[in-house]
Amino acid sequence: MDGIHDLGGRQGFGPVRHSPQAQAFHAPWEKRVNAMYSLAVRQGVFNMDEYRHAIERMEPRHYMSAGYYERSLTGLATLLIEKGLVSREELERRAQGAFPLALPAAPGRSNVTGPTSFNPGDRVRVRADSIPGHIRMPGYIRGKSGVVVSQSPAYPFPDAQAHGVVAADEPTCDVRFSSEALWPESADRAFVHVGVFHSYLERIA
């Protein structure tokens, strides 16, 4: 999904609001939200891929203006409703007000390729696929070429896992891109390493 969450490389933002003693949490409710989404995953209500995608599906204005844990809360609430644990009406009755939710999901997909193997040093290109569901491919690498540095173990395939679609686990390649290839003459010089699922890649001859 080419959603608002896909922020890598997007311009116009100001300085990172960093302080040396930065905190993870700023209020008790944030810790409660963090605990409760984790509890729901443990109880099998939804998985991590569904959770991430529920946040990605937030209405863009809400996503951009909500803090991190409000995004987490919205994803959690949306999934509790979609999984049938509670209705929206009931949730809003208990909260005594509107409870903004994420928008509905599009269908997911299974693996694109059969089992493949890549070797360190292989030149690869990220497929130009645009899919409406969950994908762990940041838009800034779409269609771009890089070099395989290593391969990870096989992982559950997010494009399927987020949507209840059956798929095989597949490895990711650690692909090294030059910032110059990603954003010609428009980036600080660096190598950007991205874990890219085999289904997102094609080999360059």
Add this chain to the structure above:
Amino acid sequence: MSEHNHTPGSVAPVERRVDAIQSVLEERGMKPAEFIEQANHLVEEQWVPRNGAHVVARAWTDAAFRQRLFANGREAVAELGLSMPPHHRHLVALENTATVHNVICCTLCSCTAFTIIGLPPDWYKDLEYRARVVRESRTVLREMGLALPPEVEIRVWDTTADTRYMVLPVQPPRSIGWPEEKLVELVSQDSMIGVARL
């Protein structure tokens, strides 16, 4: 399927929304209050940057451990009694050198090796860092207080899958020969994310 954004009226305050969610989980028998208490203990006392500092200090003082850490991070940190959640399937330690500097991000959300280097700080999860560090790495690091000489190669690692990362900082020369317990105190969370050097 109900429409998701038809409700008029003002949005409930966030704490009331959280209470509403908790009441649903309670009714389902999931015992959220108990779990919240356990989770608070975990995030405050168990999943802390000091864990990663121990890993770093051990890697600085024990060359064989250092190699094991690079070969299989998850197994190596287990030697120190450290565990990772099931979906953190692989831990990769990124070696900083005099000429290479590694920095970790998650542009799509907030993925972090949190049981090892602690829960991610607010700025790591915020929009500015996620958008800018991949594209303006040297500038962002300088803004955050780390000015790297031009000959230092920067490698940015975007955590997009189930691999988790931690940076293995360069040991400060003044600390060579120090005991492990003293070295642990030197290692900051920022240095293991890669926005600081020690």
